[in-house]
Amino acid sequence: MTMTLPDSQEIIDDLAFFDDWEQRYQYIIDLGKSIPGLSDEAKTPDKLVKGCQSSVWLDSRIENGLVKFDVDSDAVIVQGLLALVMAAFNNKTPRQILDFDIDWYFAELDLERHISPTRGNGLRAIVSKIKALAKQSIN
Amino acid sequence: MSLDVKAIRAQFPILQRKLDGKPLVYLDNAATTQKPQAVLDAIMSFYTTTNANVHRGAHALSDEATRLYENARNDVATFINANRREEVIWTAGTTEAINLVAKGLAQQLKAGDEVVVTEMEHHANLVTWQQACKVSGATLCVAPINNRGELDLDAYCGLLNEKTKLVAFPHVSNALGTVNPVKVMTARAKAVGAWVSVDGAQGIAHGGVDVQDIGCDFYAFSGHKLFGPTGTGVLWGRADVLETWPVWLTGGEMIADVTYQDATWGSLPNRLEAGTPNIAGVIGLGAAVNWFSALDLDAVQAHEKRLLARAHEHAESLSDMRIIGTATDKVGVMSFMLGHAHPADVGFILDRQGVAIRTGDNCAQPLMKKLGIPGTARASFSLYNTLEEVDILFDALRKAQMMLA
DSSP states (O other): OOSOOOOHHHHHHHHHHOOSHHHHHHHHHHHHHTSOOOOGGGOOGGGEEEOSSOEEEEEEEEETTEEEEEEEESSHHHHHHHHHHHHHHTTBOHHHHHHOOHHHHHHHTTOHHHHSTTOTTSHHHHHHHHHHHHHHHHO | OOOOHHHHHTTOGGGGOEETTEEOEEOBTTTOOOOOHHHHHHHHHIIIIIOOOSSOOSSHHHHHHHHHHHHHHHHHHHHTTOSSGGGEEEESSHHHHHHHHHHHHHTTOOTTOEEEEETTOOHHHHHHHHHHHHHHOOEEEEEOBOTTSOBOHHHHHHHOSTTEEEEEEESBOTTTOBBOOHHHHHHHHHHTTOEEEEEOTTTGGGSOOOHHHHTOSEEEEESGGGTSOTTOEEEEEOHHHHTTSOOSSOSSSSEEEEOSSOEEEOOTTGGGOOSSOOHHHHHHHHHHHHHHHTSOHHHHHHHHHHHHHHHHHHHHHSTTEEEEOOOSSBOSEEEEEETTOOHHHHHHHHHTTTEEOEEEOTTOHHHHHHHTOSOEEEEEOOTTOOHHHHHHHHHHHHHHHHHHO
16 A cells, blocks of 8 residues: 555544534545555455455555555445554554554544444454454564 | 324334434335334233243143243234144244255255256255255256346246256245245146245235145245244144154154153144244234234235335436346335445445445345346335335435445
8 A cells, every 4th residue: 555544543533523424424435545455356365355245355465564455345435444444554563553442443433333243344354354464473 | 995104103113213313214124124012012921921831831821821822823824824723833034944844855855856946045045955955966956037037937937847856936035026926836836746835034024925825835934024023933834744754853842752762753833843932932923913914904015015116216217226126026125226336335325314224145145146246235115114214215325326426
């Protein structure tokens, strides 16, 4: 991922600024559009995290001690939510990833319901996968 | 006579709920229906006044509980016009009922036999038979649908022959809303000597199911899609077939005599109902059936038709909206795609506006693959939905279209 996303605190501040849900969702959708995603060839089954409503893909590598992710989704709101997740985890050290409290973050964003385990959007599974990767690279 | 929808809605406490300050518009009825006060009262009253185990207690409560529980069986038998009350077997739902049929017939399927299903199956009526075929060596044949989502009846008939052991199909498609010509399909399958098993999960709540008139051997449905509690369901089967089945769950209730080394089985329906049953659930289901039966069925069906017609009318005026499943005979369900928007995104934005729909593969992955789509958004209507709610759905869809453009 090459472009710069706002960092997680900036996103919290930005979202707090909107007073209606439409503007908030529009912001999230636009954020999703600003991240590059994966090419069709890169969307291999091993990178697929299947939800029953939508699918997400996750690729990762480590450069100079920082974990870099590429993510994509077939649904634009999920892609936006992935962008929020990327703001927290992309280009961070494994330690920073492990220390980041994603549930707190989504609560601050007032988006808890999207990260709840009952949602079939694959977001929770992506977060678990990211945390597991970080843990693996520390051990 | 027209249906007094307002009076009906007043009987459903959950329909008074608000979400994010907006009134709940519940359009996910094909997944599960809401419960009227009469059903809630029956369950509450059972636990408050009558709770005891059935069939075995030597006391007043157990007698009362047994009477309520077995009365529910009578009510369901009447509701679907079963020949005998013993033909009504309680299950946990449609899925379990279909699995029970598969267990019952498993030993009678062998290599060389054929089992026929349709392209519009819910996973419950596909995976069950696909796996039964894998184990027995029988061949699974899949009857195709046309581009409106209707069964290709000629192709279906072409699949039937003397090797056809069983035919399984849905009364109504959960993903498309197609109403199948169940009587004709059954007659053609019976003509080659096959068993006929109908998945009635989506058919039962639209009323008028008469198993003897259909002529099938088995009809499966869930209580929770019929205004009753979750965890309840019915397998109706012909007594002369059910009696020949091996037992499937063993234990209490289903036996006649037991020694340390051997056991003999009780008679129907008990031989297929081991263990303490879902007593409160069954009593709730009985209440649901009675509540539903008391309605004017013609008025219910006319109202549901109006809801679907209004939805289709709106759909025509909404650019880029594509209805998935346009069968001439269709009930309860409107599956659709909104331009290139992902169904999950449409669902998110509707949810935010208090409108509850289903999005995804509709538990019918092979069907979605055949249609070349990742899934659909699905609005499904029930008798308590209003024309105004259909309008709200489309206002919400216009907003979704705008935001996802």
